[in-house]
Structures are given as C-alpha cells and as structure tokens.
Amino acid sequence: MTKREIKTLLIGLDGATYDLLDPLVEEGIMPNLGKIMKEGARGILKSTIHPLTPPAWTTMTTGRTPGNHGVFDFIRVDRSGSKPNYTLATSADVMVPTIWQIADREGLRATTLNFPVNFPAKPINGVVIPGYVPWSYLGRAIHPRPVFKMLKEKGVFKASEMSTDWQHERKAVQGLGENQLEDWVNFHIVREKRWQDILLTLMEEEPCELMAVLFDGVDRIQHLCYHLIDRETRDQYQTEDAKKTTELALQYYRDVDNYIAQMIEKAGPQAQVMIVSDHGFTRSGSRIFYANTWLEQKGWLDWIEGTPMDDQGRVALDENTEASTLIDWETTKAYALSSSSNAIFIRQSNAPGEPGVAPADYEAFRDKMIEALYDLKDPDTGKPVIKHVFKREDAFPGAYTDRAPDITLMLHDYSFLSVLRADAPIKDRQVPYATHHPDGIFVATGPGFKKETALDDMYIADVAPTAIYSLGLSVPSDMEGKVCTAAYDDAYLAENALTYADVEALKGDADMSALDAEAQEQIKERLKSLGYL
Amino acid sequence: MANISYDDAYGVLKEIFEDLEDDLDSDGGELAADSKLIDLGMESISLVYLVSELQQHYGLGDALFRKMREEDKLLVDMSVGDIINSVVELGSKASA
C-alpha cells in the first residue's frame, strides 16, 4: 500500500484574532505565522450568529448553519418535560455529516483532534480524539481502539495533561486571581505540547488525507489574560505576577507558532493548509448583565427561596450546582440557563393553568421582551446594554430551529450574560475579562493558494466546502457556505474543476432541499440585515 | 434492537473501566454491582460521558438520560448494578 499523503491540514486556533496575532507577529513572537500570513492568503472569517465555540466549530466543520446542524451551546436543552432539562451536547446532537465523515464516505482517511461536540466518536476511517472530554474519560473517547493503545505505548498520551478539567474550567469562566493566572497559562502550555506530540505521531503512524487539530488554549488564555497579552494594555499591569503571566502567555504563542511550522513541515509540500478560528476576541466592558435578575424584575422569573445574591461578579455557579436548580419552575415564564449561550428561553404552557405563556400569547410576549431588552440602559452610563436581539427563526432558520433558544442576545460589549441572582441587573465586573468577537481568522497557504492576498470577509460555513474542494471531492450541494475560490490561484481552479454532489441521492430522506445560488444569496442578505456581515 | 443481557452490559462497562484503568489509578478489579459509579475513580462529569457512550453503543438515543430524569435519579447516586439494569430495561422495552 502506498503511504497516504496529507492533502488538507486544518489548524484550528480557538478564538484567534488578528487584533492580537498581528502585533505578536510584529514583535517577533510568531515569525512562522507572520511569514505564512504575509506570503499566503488571509481574511476575516465571520463567526456564527452568537460566536460560541460548539456551534461555531460545528458550522466550520459541516458547512451548515446552527439551525441546520442542531448545536447551539455546550448544552442541549430539552423542553419536553414539565420543566426544562439539559445535558451536555454530544456528537449525537450534530444532525449533519462533518467533513471527516464526508471524507470517509468518499474513501479517504481523516483525523480530528480536540474538536468540540465530537464525543462519542462517530466511527470513521482515520482517528478521532474528541475535545471537551474530561481527563478521566479521554482515554476511552479515542477512536479506534488500537490507536489509543499505540499512543499509550509511545508515551504521548497523558490524559491528565491534555484534557479539560471541568472544575478548573468552571472556575476559569469567572476569572482567576492574578496569582493563579500563571498556573492557568502553564497548564495550557503543557497541554498544547501533548496535542502537538500526538498530531506529529499520528502524521507518522496514521497518515490521512485530511488532518485537523484544534488548539483551544488560545481561547482559554485570552479569556483571562487578554489584558496582559495586548500590547496596548499589558504595561498597565506591573505586579510581579502580572509580568510573569505576560511572559508565559507570550511563550504560549511562541510555542503555537513553532507547532504550526513543525506540522506544516511534517505534512509535506503537497499539503494545503488552512489556519482558522471559530471566532475572534475582544476585551469585555466593565459591567455584567444579570439576565435572570432582569427577568425577575420584569416579573417573568422567580427564584426559589434562599437563592443567594452574587456579589463577586460571577456569570455562573462554580460548584456542581446548575442555574436551573435556583429557579422556581412553578411560576417562571422566561429564563437563561447558560452564560455561554447568551440566550433567553420562553416557556410555553402545555395546557391552561400550567406554568408558562399560552401559545396564543407567545409572539406578543416575546415582542414585548425584545422591546424591553432594547430599552434597557445601564443606569451608570445611560448607554444601551443590548446591541442585537435575535429571534430564533431569524438567526437559526432550518430543520432544527425548534432546538434553538427563543431569543439570543448580543451585548454591546460582546460579553456573556450572568445567569445568577444579584441585587441589580447590571453590576460591575471585578476582574479583567475578555470575550468572543464575531471576527475570526482564515489564513491559507500551500500549493494552489494565492500568494500575498488579502481576502474579502468570509463566512465560517465557507471553510467546510473549501476543505472538501481541497481534498479533491465534490462539494455536497446542501452546504450553506461556499468554496473560497478567491483564495485559490487561477491555474489551480482551472485544473481542479469545482463540482457539487447531489446530497439527496445520498440521503434518501428528502427533508431538506439543496440550496441553490439564490438561497445562498438570501442567507447572506439575512445575515447582512441582521447586522452580521 | 435486540434484547440486552445483564452480562453483555456488564462486559461493556468492564471494558470501559479497563481502558481507563491507568488514568484512574484503579486496580482494574471486578466491578461490584453495588459499587457506586462515582467511587470508581472518575470525576462526576465523566459519568455523563459514560452514559452517552452506553446510549450510543446500544443505539438508545437519549433514552438513558430521559429514564434517569423521569425517575429522578442522580448519576452520583447510581451503582454499577443500577446503570446496567437501566440499560437492560431500556433494551427490553425497545425490542418488545
């Protein structure tokens, strides 16, 4: 058997933004990325409406918008019972095929490392190590089994150093004390090294045409340390702890830069490489919106007796207690369940007398809430708090709109809301924090890609069809993104005709019609009208 | 879907814990039916992943989570025997 060559290498940097990368390149901290960005094609990659890791990466790797792939948050909310319940979103919630599955279907091999909502692994010819799996389950999560054994034997698999520690993670969402930030950055330095070792080992032992890896320390570090990384602000923090953290964080980017060079080198000169982020990043404002507290003031939510008031600027509880346990489900009509989703759910009563809003009153109720949200001003500054309120049918049209929250908020400073109880709906943040921004990155390099080219803004759904085209396959006609032909040189496009595969023939059930050019235009228009493109 | 036997479900669970044995620093001994899952060395969050895997393995959709919710059972309270019996019960319902 001839050894398989890597055709397409997809490098994910969760939350990477040009706002930090460009200055880091200028400072000489990321010379390899600098060279690639200068010599290759680069552009802004617009994230999903609500730029959040699970829906955004799922759109990136399926070419479908959340309304059609079914993932909206880290959790999947089930509203069928008498009160809302939720579980972690899993691969079973991804309702459309990923690029890895498509490659597999076409007889190619694919490897995917550390991507969210990939557990339990959907079996493919290749390797799946899902992301966001707690360390004590990660070993079991690897597909196929012999690869797990091989990685253990080679000594590159170290579960406790590679994986998500959820207790740690929950704390980190709240911000850490300055003296804890060093540990946080160090943890991610070690962690990315582990993933890099695994990737390089797999490139050698299990070569695949499509290889994809996600480094998510970028996101985790930026949430807590953006102010210490950003050249504009880092000099304002001069304690020993702060200076040490800055040094370590810069070391982290240096490492990632090296890893990028190593993996491109290892992939070989024939590989087309795309470096992408699921969303960008920006500093949060100084205030926190306590959505459930606001709903309580409006008379739409009740807390159960004894629910404590948050006075520490937290967005969620850090113990194993979920926000849903604080809410009185006898009376509550609307609620936020997770900080990450920035969403408010409206409860519809199943029968007269049951809690919630009667279905006939739903539209009016929701409109009233939206109006009130737009009217909401920060009493300290007089400025509006909410920039956009998205109705689910506008933001997430598709086969799975009904799984989406009723409304999704974009705050003026792009912050995540708090689900906790407080003595006022808008309060001060207590430690510096950074948040997701809609503008991610897309950088392409390798044979066939244009040189020294600035691309127009792309949409995150464009990456999947571009990856499929890069593999030499026909692009499934139901993908909502389109191949980024602007990134390819003319000779390559002429030699490699772009073709489409009729997915109806593959699927059997005709629940969704293929998107023609007109429908794609409509989606773009809708995103524009929502202020998103 | 075929019936699921207690022994089969036990075998699946056993294999899972064998794979994790090195990471969990467990001795890989027998899984006693009355052992609490949480006492086998995992973080509580991993139990959610365990249930997801059992659901996928037996093609149960999210029936196992639903069943636990309906019965108001918490994962941290469940024993090895409880989880196996739940899987067996769902298997017999689905094939009935």
Ligand SMILES: [Zn+2]
């Ligand atoms: Zn992300």
